[in-house]
Amino acid sequence: MSSRRERLAEDEGYRVWKGGYRPYDIVKEACIALAVVAVLTVLLTILFSSPDEKPSTVASWAHTDPVDFVTTATTELDGSSGTGGYGPPYNHGSDGQHILFLRPQKWMGVKIPIDTAKDFVLAPLRSIPGQPALQTAVSDYENASAKQQGDWTAAYEKGLGNARADADGSITVPAGNYGPLTTMMPALLSFAQSGGLDGVLLTSKQFYQTDYTKPLLLLADGSLLSDRAQAEHLLGEQWGMMNETGSYPGQVWLWLYTFWYQIKPFSTSANADILVMAVMGALSLVLILVPFIPGVRDIPRWVPIYKLIWRRHYTSG
Amino acid sequence: MPAAIFNLNHPAHYVHWHFVQISVSNVIVIVLMLIVFAAAILAPFPGRGGSS
């Protein structure tokens, strides 16, 4: 193995090429390359086009799977939904993920406050005009004790396990002690099916809105998006990060990123995301610093693919 | 939506190997990359050798 001084001296010799040159038209090469890529892109476009699967709406969800919609809405009411227990940046439902002593999710704080009961159920119901019985039911719910509210939602969720969707779009839940939920939740379902909930969730802050946080979080708490994703092989455990909808090629360059999620300890960890980001952050740093890492920077010398690349130079030299 | 010559809007086929699942389209891309890389290194490049 050469000493550090020998290595540095050899490297200094690579700084400037003192050998022969040949004519090389880089502008012509660039023009040809651009033409080739442009033609190839247009060819692929004509052959395959691109995918465009229509987005789900809260309305389409409420029509397609009303039982799942009402179940999800009830979990938003009692905070047991995915968003309800998420933690920062939405709420204090949990502390979020951590790695060793690092808790960046917790330190980030609640910067996008979402009160799932109020934002997804109570405020939308309050916005429905001309239904005094509904407004009374909402008031009854809001004025009840936390324990009473919890009893109602727990009973309703149990009943929903045996609910069925009716032909007219409503659902039938077995009888039980649900308190005002018997009035509230069917009203929310109708409101959602009319498109009103999509509108209210988007424009609750101001008229002009481009922030879809609320409707997306509500959709993601239910099964509709994940059912569609599973059919398209987009779930995490299906290596979904690499895939595109349909049979289109996807994001092949994300192979290593999604790989970690498939193996232990990542696949069974509640902190999978921060663990994978830490590993990929470290590997990204390694990629950037390859010139300085002994061993990694020496592999090209040990596995002499360079002899193939520069074979003309070596045989003519 | 304009009609493409080949309609890829149907569920993909997948290659399964132990815990690895890759779509056929992605496998084609990866294999093509390896072939193109090998071809780039091995294919003769036009032009004379260098002048000194």
Next chain:
Amino acid sequence: MSATETDERSWTAGLRRRAVTALPPEKLLPDQQPSYVASWIYVFGVLSLSALVVIITSGSILALKGPAWWHLTGIGHFFNSVHLWSVEIFFFVMVIHLWGKYWMAAWRGGRARVWITGAVTFLVAIPCALTGYVSQQNFDAQWISTQAKDAMNAVGIGAFFNLLDFGQMYSWHVLLLPAAVVGIVIAHVLLVRKHGVVPPFKLPDASPTEDVSP
């Protein structure tokens, strides 16, 4: 004041001098290359640049009519397809370029910054693509944004970089991240021009005086 006195105090003249010293016109636009630049692997850098040009051109056309256009018209969908396939080609040729440069150990001879700017381009292109995927305004965007938000939140940036906020993601995708990619690519290309393409390894049994012209 003499010309020399003016030059020494002038920032403009100083900057011009440094720029022209580092990159005289013959280095900026050389019409010859070292004799060892004779392999098809060398074209993957310029192919990556070409793909980037097609991405930006098609992206600019999509930006002309706004984010909903491609869902509504055939011509809009055409340019969306061009944009998607040019991205696929970009990553395809850029990774092959990376493979080639790794096996050539192209960081040798003081070219570490060339490697570093290239690696950073790749790493910045990935979130640039991500912001594009979540700006599609279709099911794919809904799924990707609701999934990837967990990684952003886990590392503490989700409140600042909200994948579910279409307006923010579209802004990052159309302006901020492409500007970053282009800026780093310009630095990368200028560094290549400044340092020249890395010479071949000296063969293990080569004498120290090989490759040096008499």
